[in-house]
Amino acid sequence: xxxxxxxxxxxxxxxxxxxxxxxxxxxxxxxxxxxxxxxxxxxxxxxxxxxxxxxxxxxxxxxxxxxxxxxxxxxxxxxxxxxxxxxxxxxxxxxxxxxx
Amino acid sequence: xxxxxxxxxxxxxxxxxxxxxxxxxxxxxxxxxxxxxxxxxxxxxxxxxxxxxxxxxxxxxxxxxxxxxxxxxxxxxxxxxxxxxxxxxxxxxxxxxxxxxxxxxxxxxxxxxxxxxxxxxxxxxxxxxxxxxxxxxxxxxxxxxxxxxxxxxxxxxxxxxxxxxxxx
Numbered sequence: 157x158x159x160x161x162x163x164x165x166x167x168x169x170x171x172x173x174x175x176x177x178x179x180x181x182x183x184x185x186x187x188x189x190x191x192x193x194x195x196x197x198x199x200x201x202x203x204x205x206x207x208x209x210x211x212x213x214x215x216x217x218x219x220x221x222x223x224x225x226x227x228x229x230x231x232x233x234x235x236x237x238x239x240x241x242x243x244x245x246x247x248x249x250x251x252x253x254x255x256x
Numbered sequence: 257x258x259x260x261x262x263x264x265x266x267x268x269x270x271x272x273x274x275x276x277x278x279x280x281x282x283x284x285x286x287x288x289x290x291x292x293x294x295x296x297x298x299x300x301x302x303x304x305x306x307x308x309x310x311x312x313x314x315x316x317x318x319x320x321x322x323x324x325x326x327x328x329x330x331x332x333x334x335x336x337x338x339x340x341x342x343x344x345x346x347x348x349x350x351x352x353x354x355x356x357x358x359x360x361x362x363x364x365x366x367x368x369x370x371x372x373x374x375x376x377x378x379x380x381x382x383x384x385x386x387x388x389x390x391x392x393x394x395x396x397x398x399x400x401x402x403x404x405x406x407x408x409x410x411x412x413x414x415x416x417x418x419x420x421x422x423x424x
Contacts, residue, residue, distance in 0.1 A: 235422065242260075242335055250262055256295040 161200045168208045171215040173229030184211055260332030263339050264288060264296055269315065269327070271400045272306065276314035287401035340405060363413055374410070381408055 169175065172183060177195075181188040184207050194200055200208070215223055228240055261269070264286075271277065271285045282297075283290045297313055300306040305323045307316045316323065326332060348359040366374060385406060 233422075243338075246260075246262060246335060246339060250264070253262070253264075253295045253299060254292055256298070 161205055164205065164208050164212055165194065167212050170230050171212060171226055173226050184208060260335040261327055263336060265300060266336055267400060268296060268300065269305065272313060272315045276309065276312040278312045282313060285399045287399065341407065378408060
């Protein structure tokens with residue numbers, strides 16, 4: 157695999173917080189089997205490279221909650237992630253009970 | 257119960273600690289709307305913390321061992337205190353005209369001598385508050401939600417910063 161392809165793939169996985177193949181397929185629209193082959197060294201098609209490159213740019217620039225969550229998952233320490241998780245769980249539980 | 261108690265759940269438990277109550281009594285004592293109470297009680301019931309006896313709700317004293325340690329665990333209490341403090345901070349900055357709460361914070365240099373005086377003040381405050389708890393004057397008719405929440409404490413600025421950096 158070319159160096160640029162490897163870089164974009166690594167960056168993509170880092171921003172998504174080390175996702176599973178299914179998560180990557182769902183996020184990128186690239187077939188699961190293709191992703192598996194790419195991860196195992198097969199060359200990307202141009203279209204696949206452009207998709208992943210675009211996703212990396214979107215993830216890096218976006219500040220919405222979902223993207224923030226991905227970034228936090230990828231970048232923060234275990235302790236910080238746990239703090240966020242606890243806070244989110246509490247808010248979510250409260251909302252669910254209020255909506256019931 | 258997978259996670260700790262929410263503040264509103266803790267309030268219900270504190271209310272029931274004083275004795276079993278029906279839904280109307282709980283609504284009065286906690287200040288929580290009945291519709292939300294029903295949902296909260298259902299959740300506490302599923303966690304086997306609360307039981308229903310006739311038309312009243314009570315703490316599940318029979319299986320206290322199953323839930324009490326979880327409810328009072330360090331992580332559970334820590335989560336609640338954070339939630340309480342966050343609420344207090346938000347309230348302080350939101351309510352400008354009518355302040356039902358007062359939050360004070362200072363960053364100051366304290367000499368060794370003044371630190372002893374400061375600790376003495378804290379001890380006095382602690383004794384005063386503990387006495388209020390032991391010998392309440394007008395608590396009989398007061399609902400649980402009418403209690404005051406009082407925070408006090410101090411720390412080294414550097415230690416707080418260090419702790420916040422470790423968290424990242």
